[in-house]
Amino acid sequence: MIEFIVNETLKKFNDNQIIDNDNEDIYRYGLQLLVATIVKGIVILLIAFILKVVPETILFLSVFASLRVNAGGVHADNYFTCLLVTIVFNFGSIYLAPLLTNGFILFAILYICGILIYIYAPVDTPNKPLNKDEIIIYTKRSRMVFIILLILITTAFFANPSLNKYCSIAILAILSETFSITPFATNLYKWVTKTNIKEVELNEK
DSSP, X not given: OHHHHHHHHHHHHHHTTOSOGGGHHHHXXXXXHHHHHHHHHHHHHHHHHHHTOHHHHHHHHHHHHHHHHHHBXXXXXXXXXXXHHHHHHHHHHHHHGGGOOOXXXXXXXHHHHHXXXXXXXXXXXXXXXXXXXXXXXXXXXXXXXXXXXXXXXXXXXXXXXXXXXXXXXXXXXXXHHHHHTSHHHHXXXXXXXXXXXXXXXXXHO
C-alpha cells in the first residue's frame, strides 16, 4: 500500500513536471518516510484508542521522535518490522511504566541513556549518511534535546508525584531510542536479518 501511494504520487509529480527525474530517488525516499510515518501513526493511535492509552502513546511517541530525528539509530528493512517494533516498544513501555516507580532506578536509567547518547549519537543510515558538518550539528542537537527532556522529567517527577507514571513512560521512550543507537542494537538487528534470510533460503531449497 505504501509503495503504491509513493509511486502514484511520484507519477503525478513527474506528469506535472514538479520534480526532475534526476532527483526522483531523493523524493521517493522522502515520500516513503512520510507515508510510512503517517500510516504507522494512524495504526498506533488506533490501537491506543482501543486500549484507552492515547495520552500515554502521544507522550511516548513525542519523546521518542524528538530524539530519533536528531540521534538517528538502527532502521528496519521493511515497514511491517518497523511498525511491529514501534508497537512493542510503545505499548510495552506504557504497561511497564506503572511498575517502574523507584526514582533511583528511573534516574539511573536516564543518566545511563545520557552517557550513551553522548558517546554514540548521532547514528546515520545507508539511506541517510551524514557528512562531518551534519554530524557536528546532530551531535549538538541530540545532547540539547536530552538535556531539555532531563530537565522536564526531573521537574515533573519531583514537583507532582501524580505525574510519575508519565515520567516513567518518557524515560522508557528515551531508553528505547538510546538502545537503537548502540552498536549492540545494530549488530543484533544484522544477526536477526541474516538468520531470517538463511531460513528463507533453506525453506526454498
